Amino acid sequence: MEAFRFEIRYKDRDSWARLGKITTAHGEIDTPAFMPIGTQGTVKTFEAGELEELGAEIILGNTYHLYLRPGSEVIESCGGLHRFISWKRPLLTDSGGFQFYSLKVLNKINDEGIEFQSHIDGSRHSFPPERAIKIQHQLGADIIMALDECPPYEAGQSYVAVATERTVRWAKRCLSEHRNLSEGKRSPALFGILQGGVYPELRRSCAEALLSYDFPGHAIGGLAVGEPIEATFEILPVCTECLPGEKPRYLMGVGTPRDIVEAVAAGVDLFDCVLPTRNARNGTVFTRRGKMVIKGASYARDPAPIEEECGCLACRRYSRAYVRHLLSVGEILGLRLTSWHNLYFYLQLMQQIREAISEGRFASWKKSFLESYQEREETEG
Amino acid sequence: MEAFRFEIRYKDRDSWARLGKITTAHGEIDTPAFMPIGTQGTVKTFEAGELEELGAEIILGNTYHLYLRPGSEVIESCGGLHRFISWKRPLLTDSGGFQFYSLKVLNKINDEGIEFQSHIDGSRHSFPPERAIKIQHQLGADIIMALDECPPYEAGQSYVAVATERTVRWAKRCLSEHRNLSEGKRSPALFGILQGGVYPELRRSCAEALLSYDFPGHAIGGLAVGEPIEATFEILPVCTECLPGEKPRYLMGVGTPRDIVEAVAAGVDLFDCVLPTRNARNGTVFTRRGKMVIKGASYARDPAPIEEECGCLACRRYSRAYVRHLLSVGEILGLRLTSWHNLYFYLQLMQQIREAISEGRFASWKKSFLESYQEREETEG
Numbered sequence: 073m074e075a076f077r078f079e080i081r082y083k084d085r086d087s088w089a090r091l092g093k094i095t096t097a098h099g100e101i102d103t104p105a106f107m108p109i110g111t112q113g114t115v116k117t118f119e120a121g122e123l124e125e126l127g128a129e130i131i132l133g134n135t136y137h138l139y140l141r142p143g144s145e146v147i148e149s150c151g152g153l154h155r156f157i158s159w160k161r162p163l164l165t166d167s168g169g170f171q172f173y174s175l176k177v178l179n180k181i182n183d184e185g186i187e188f189q190s191h192i193d194g195s196r197h198s199f200p201p202e203r204a205i206k207i208q209h210q211l212g213a214d215i216i217m218a219l220d221e222c223p224p225y226e227a228g229q230s231y232v233a234v235a236t237e238r239t240v241r242w243a244k245r246c247l248s249e250h251r252n253l254s255e256g257k258r259s260p261a262l263f264g265i266l267q268g269g270v271y272p273e274l275r276r277s278c279a280e281a282l283l284s285y286d287f288p289g290h291a292i293g294g295l296a297v298g299e300p301i302e303a304t305f306e307i308l309p310v311c312t313e314c315l316p317g318e319k320p321r322y323l324m325g326v327g328t329p330r331d332i333v334e335a336v337a338a339g340v341d342l343f344d345c346v347l348p349t350r351n352a353r354n355g356t357v358f359t360r361r362g363k364m365v366i367k368g369a370s371y372a373r374d375p376a377p378i379e380e381e382c383g384c385l386a387c388r389r390y391s392r393a394y395v396r397h398l399l400s401v402g403e404i405l406g407l408r409l410t411s412w413h414n415l416y417f418y419l420q421l422m423q424q425i426r427e428a429i430s431e432g433r434f435a436s437w438k439k440s441f442l443e444s445y446q447e448r449e450e451t452e453g
Numbered sequence: 454m455e456a457f458r459f460e461i462r463y464k465d466r467d468s469w470a471r472l473g474k475i476t477t478a479h480g481e482i483d484t485p486a487f488m489p490i491g492t493q494g495t496v497k498t499f500e501a502g503e504l505e506e507l508g509a510e511i512i513l514g515n516t517y518h519l520y521l522r523p524g525s526e527v528i529e530s531c532g533g534l535h536r537f538i539s540w541k542r543p544l545l546t547d548s549g550g551f552q553f554y555s556l557k558v559l560n561k562i563n564d565e566g567i568e569f570q571s572h573i574d575g576s577r578h579s580f581p582p583e584r585a586i587k588i589q590h591q592l593g594a595d596i597i598m599a600l601d602e603c604p605p606y607e608a609g610q611s612y613v614a615v616a617t618e619r620t621v622r623w624a625k626r627c628l629s630e631h632r633n634l635s636e637g638k639r640s641p642a643l644f645g646i647l648q649g650g651v652y653p654e655l656r657r658s659c660a661e662a663l664l665s666y667d668f669p670g671h672a673i674g675g676l677a678v679g680e681p682i683e684a685t686f687e688i689l690p691v692c693t694e695c696l697p698g699e700k701p702r703y704l705m706g707v708g709t710p711r712d713i714v715e716a717v718a719a720g721v722d723l724f725d726c727v728l729p730t731r732n733a734r735n736g737t738v739f740t741r742r743g744k745m746v747i748k749g750a751s752y753a754r755d756p757a758p759i760e761e762e763c764g765c766l767a768c769r770r771y772s773r774a775y776v777r778h779l780l781s782v783g784e785i786l787g788l789r790l791t792s793w794h795n796l797y798f799y800l801q802l803m804q805q806i807r808e809a810i811s812e813g814r815f816a817s818w819k820k821s822f823l824e825s826y827q828e829r830e831e832t833e834g
Contacts, residue, residue: 112784
């Protein structure tokens with residue numbers, strides 16, 4: 073019994089972009105959508121009511137982090153992740169596969185599964201695919217992910233081939249465990265993950281295998297893992313083309329505003345990325361003309377808001393001078409204001425993308441956005 | 454031209470407690486009032502709109518910190534502290550006198566003034582009383598403080614006598630500089646500061662001298678500087694009695710909920726204290742039955758809010774288990790929720806005090822509050 077549904081409402085004539093709607097037991101998500109990352113059960117600096125106010129329709133939790141702290145059993149005993157973090161809208165959890173690489177906690181990987189050491193206390197844990205699914209069922213998100221192996225770009229083609237085949241074998245085991253756990257219950261939607269690095273044949277053979285399992289949606293993994301950006305955008309259309317058009321496509325961990333706009337044009341529906349919140353904490357904010365290092369000394373007496381035409385809380389009430397001061401002296405409000413602005417920027421960007429697609433002017437909107445955004449970033453770079 | 458006015462609306466029959474209202478150019482303050490501390494131009498973790506929502510009618514800025522960062526000239530060039538931090542309600546600044554001791558940055562003190570080294574970069578600064586006033590005029594708060602010397606309790610009677618006499622001489626110089634700077638302008642209200650430690654004769658002679666300068670209000674300094682709590686509450690009625698009843702009395706840096714209730718009974722109108730926000734950051738919350746260490750492991754699966762009957766944002770939406778998790782993993786939202794709860798608690802406490810005074814039942818309210826509050830604190834202590 074899956075509450076999950078995806079419908080496409082409008083297809084762009086000039087690209088593979090599409091406007092859609094995902095329905096889950098916790099509500100609807102207009103796509104293309106950006107999912108703010110709530111790593112440890114909170115989108116850093118935000119209170120859940122603020123995310124609602126910002127219009128976030130879905131947020132993401134990291135299984136690896138939540139499994140370690142507070143523990144998936146604690147969350148289950150508190151009524152599941154929605155209730156634990158007091159978030160009533162849709163939730164997605166990843167499988168942990170990416171963190172094992174990004175945090176460099178991997179001990180051993182073989183067909184059995186993954187063994188890793190906690191980055192917190194060094195304790196050892198084994199994570200067969202079945203466990204990744206069981207933990208995600210305990211957390212109880214609306215969309216969950218199969219366990220994948222996500223090697224870095226430098227692993228090279230022959231290793232990526234091994235990892236991709238393993239990902240396919242694990243996908244089957246994840247699906248089987250998912251079906252066992254779902255019997256007679258309202259169950260989450262399990263997405264398969266496409267691996268294959270920058271190699272078209274590997275992507276195509278992986279997709280072919282995944283399609284036979286009939287997942288309700290697919291994630292594109294193994295990008296933004298160290299490859300040159302040109303390679304990302306060369307392989308991305310191959311990925312979207314070999315995944316079925318009637319199911320949502322989720323590009324994991326991407327990316328900059330420009331990356332997102334390009335990926336939408338290639339047919340991607342869902343995104344997540346740490347950039348808006350991580351940049352905020354480093355004192356960098358996004359504007360329609362590019363990034364801006366707000367903690368720079370040149371803003372010390374600047375009475376203007378971060379971005380003149382922006383309607384976010386930070387820009388409606390506070391000056392660059394004040395934001396810069398708060399960041400300089402390490403005050404939490406500084407992080408809150410830059411995070412608010414950046415997340416507002418990303419969510420507005422998605423809103424503009426959806427409007428442009430629905431009004432049949434995505435190509436011209438994209439051109440004008442990229443011209444304006446690029447200009448400033450190059451000036452600053 | 455002072456916009457400052459104080460009127461007493463109700464006097465308690467059983468104590469020296471009174472209900473009052475202070476009027477300033479930026480609005481009114483119902484007294485007895487608690488002033489949240491915005492050390493560096495922000496009440497830690499809060500956005501200004503949230504403080505309005507919580508009902509804070511006045512907040513405090515620290516001259517020492519703002520002078521060093523971003524600098525009083527920067528704030529002046531941004532239109533003053535109200536505009537810089539986007540706070541439209543009343544503001545009070547201290548003189549810096551207390552920080553020189555509490556941060557141990559004092560180099561030299563003599564009749565000329567204070568010399569200190571920045572706790573940030575070790576730079577040397579000299580602070581004659583006139584400068585403390587000039588900087589506060591640049592910041593532009595509604596209520597400002599004369600520079601005082603605030604020796605610790607262990608300094609002993611003979612040194613406290615020296616410091617108290619110096620405080621009186623400085624008060625005169627502060628007043629004179631204040632009048633120069635105020636000519637023809639809307640000016641803040643300058644409060645004199647009563648020193649004299651735990652010594653009744655020193656308090657009385659200091660008060661007598663201050664009264665001759667006709668300050669619009671007085672602060673009681675030199676308490677909560679290391680003396681036993683019994684000594685504080687023995688000297689406090691001496692202080693309030695020798696300060697004129699028709700002017701507001703501000704007890705600096707005090708205190709716990711119990712201290713505040715007792716001090717209101719002794720005739721104090723204004724309070725500031727770091728306790729609600731500092732305790733919040735250490736994982737301790739205030740409840741009507743006493744303090745509670747919310748980061749304790751016993752709350753790991755507790756679905757109840759911090760305090761059952763509390764109406765604050767944290768208690769309306771989140772569980773102890775979630776707050777405890779956030780604090781354990783170092784997430785900002787944890788600090789925000791405990792700070793919100795604690796400041797709400799303090800502001801509600803003042804609201805209850807004002808209601809009890811106005812309804813002629815302060816004595817019985819005080820008895821019942823202290824019985825309930827004490828019980829739990831002793832159990833835990």
